Amino acid sequence: MSPTSHTDPSRLRIATWNINSVRLRAGLVETMIAASGVDVLCLQEIKCRDGEFPFAALQAAGLNHIHVRGQKGWHGVAIASRVPLVAVDGPDFCRAGEARVAAVRIGDGAGPELHCLYVPAGGDEPDTEINPKFAHKLDFLDRMRTHYRARAGDSLIVTGDINVAPEEHDVWSHKALLKVVSHTPVETDMVRAILAEGALSDVARMAHGPQIKLSSWWSYRSPDWQKNDRGRRLDHIWTGGAMTSAVQPESFSILRDARSWDRPSDHVPVWADFVL
DNA sequence: ATGGCCGCCCTAGGCGGA
Numbered sequence: 627m628s629p630t631s632h633t634d635p636s637r638l639r640i641a642t643w644n645i646n647s648v649r650l651r652a653g654l655v656e657t658m659i660a661a662s663g664v665d666v667l668c669l670q671e672i673k674c675r676d677g678e679f680p681f682a683a684l685q686a687a688g689l690n691h692i693h694v695r696g697q698k699g700w701h702g703v704a705i706a707s708r709v710p711l712v713a714v715d716g717p718d719f720c721r722a723g724e725a726r727v728a729a730v731r732i733g734d735g736a737g738p739e740l741h742c743l744y745v746p747a748g749g750d751e752p753d754t755e756i757n758p759k760f761a762h763k764l765d766f767l768d769r770m771r772t773h774y775r776a777r778a779g780d781s782l783i784v785t786g787d788i789n790v791a792p793e794e795h796d797v798w799s800h801k802a803l804l805k806v807v808s809h810t811p812v813e814t815d816m817v818r819a820i821l822a823e824g825a826l827s828d829v830a831r832m833a834h835g836p837q838i839k840l841s842s843w844w845s846y847r848s849p850d851w852q853k854n855d856r857g858r859r860l861d862h863i864w865t866g867g868a869m870t871s872a873v874q875p876e877s878f879s880i881l882r883d884a885r886s887w888d889r890p891s892d893h894v895p896v897w898a899d900f901v902l
Numbered sequence: 903a904t905g906g907c908c909g910c911c912c913t914a915g916g917c918g919g920a
Binding site: 646647650671673698699700747748749750759789802803805806807808843845846847848849858860889892 | 904905906907908909910911917918919920
């Protein structure tokens with residue numbers, strides 16, 4: 627099992643998890659909070675309206691401050707926290723007007739800014755001429771690039787389901803996935819540019835270097851996800867400015883066990899600790 | 903690589919996920 631709750635009040639454990647319906651999996655969210663000792667939880671694909679969010683379940687688990695950006699049936703993101711949050715206007719990355727960005731300041735308003743993102747998956751064909759979903763994904767990523775470039779040096783924590791596995795060892799087979807949406811060169815180059823121009827650090831690779839295989843998502847279609855272990859690292863925690871020295875890379879964790887829970891999400895939780 | 907699965911919706915096949 628993974629590290630459990632910690633006692634240092636200045637240390638915040640911040641997690642991201644694509645939950646694939648928060649109403650269906652409110653119980654798993656409670657289990658995850660207990661298993662991880664998480665203080666701030668960023669959720670994607672909540673698949674509900676704001677008022678349908680399972681506030682009581684998260685509050686029962688101690689996350690009393692909740693910011694929801696929902697929509698009916700699809701997409702939707704939320705941030706739930708043990709410490710106070712101040713909601714801020716999130717950057718406008720989505721030209722389709724979908725609920726894919728939630729943004730807060732952690733604490734009383736002077737704390738770092740935290741972004742919870744759900745980047746469009748992009749459909750099947752990695753060709754903007756024939757696949758509008760892929761064009762939408764690239765547009766979303768390009769808006770991210772422009773935004774984070776302008777904010778290089780700011781105190782930022784950027785989390786979420788980025789839907790891109792940017793490095794060779796972020797997929798089970800680099801060669802096999804070069805033409806598969808999530809690992810095509812146009813996408814991986816874009817993510818590298820966002821990180822470089824925004825002076826953002828990828829906490830997973832701060833912790834593990836470039837050579838270790840890491841995954842946070844395994845397809846539902848696999849008859850046995852563990853047997854072939856054909857995963858991809860789609861879920862990310864990036865730091866900017868002072869947050870790059872505030873993060874404790876050795877705390878970085880992927881809760882792989884969660885993929886074997888009863889009726890699991892196809893993504894598992896990812897977290898890291900921050901000393902603020 | 904594929905599609906084997908999964909969850910949503912004015913309940914049933916279509917859409918989206920990645």
